Amino acid sequence: MELKEAKEQFIHAWGTLGSNWGINKTMAQVHALLLVSPDPLSAEEIMAELNISRGNANMNLRDLIEWGIVNKIHKSGERKEFFSAEKDIWEVAKQIAKERKKRELEPVMKVLNQLQNVEGDVNEKDHKAFTETISNIQKFANNADSTIDKLIKADENWFLSSFMKLIR
Amino acid sequence: MELKEAKEQFIHAWGTLGSNWGINKTMAQVHALLLVSPDPLSAEEIMAELNISRGNANMNLRDLIEWGIVNKIHKSGERKEFFSAEKDIWEVAKQIAKERKKRELEPVMKVLNQLQNVEGDVNEKDHKAFTETISNIQKFANNADSTIDKLIKADENWFLSSFMKLIR
DNA sequence: TTAAACTTTCAAAAAGTTTTGAAAGTTTAA
């Protein structure tokens, strides 16, 4: 397979994966393109490579920067801005876990906490089912929360070797 | 807070969480409704409770069953079919992990494998960046894959207690 | 058989999301 074709296939696969996870396909594709580019790319180059408009490129680059997995690079002697992606995929995963925890898990945990004080007869079937489901989910959410905290602090080596042995 | 309002808030929060993870909001809401219902519900009841059409209810129930987290129940003496959700959230999480692995991780791993044999000069900058990124992602994917396999086989107790101590 | 009770399907409509590109805004060099 040609390098060009391989890059295209990778960009396509990464876009599909992103889509499935509620991430704009183009955002995932811009990320993929930067992942396989040895040097930072300009907006122009990204637009040309992926056949997208200036606005689209700009918006998705902004979002990727907000997620903390793409950086603006200023090359000396160049007026243009360039963009590069964090290449260590373990760092990328940690960053995404951190952001999703903040944006999604934490708000849900807040709601779950409020739902604990529901009025009514504790012996009623409906009431019981509700409070039991909520407290079950709360326990799970607390565990997920502290597991993610530990992942964020853990280093790659921990994930790649010791973790796999410990849980064998 | 009234039980009715609490249920509504939970259904709303679960729907939002689902949306963020690429799951149809209505599907997540049907799931939430079944999670807080002590007894199985009929399609009619679900339609009424969530204000959705018959087709919509039917389609999302079918998908939830396909995901393995909702079951059809036949009540004796009743012509109608009823639906109930798996209430143990750890079982739900394992089932979803299993399905997403099959539907998303495995296809990506297949593509990554094919991208290993790319032609060209191994010393070229572009070529090097590409193969390094791909093999980095491959290692990560292999780890994720075998971690999910272990999670699927692990029991709840393992997640709730021993895991947290081990990785301290 | 028949028909009532129920479930599934699917084309069209509605809703939601993404993309475009031109205009407005900003920065820099001269």
Place this chain on the structure above:
DNA sequence: TTAAACTTTCAAAACTTTTTGAAAGTTTAA
């Protein structure tokens, strides 16, 4: 200053996904 080079914004258009509801299909009881 000015104007060229570049970035950002945003309303409208294109596209995608979800939802509807009526029709078709299926099952059951009599």
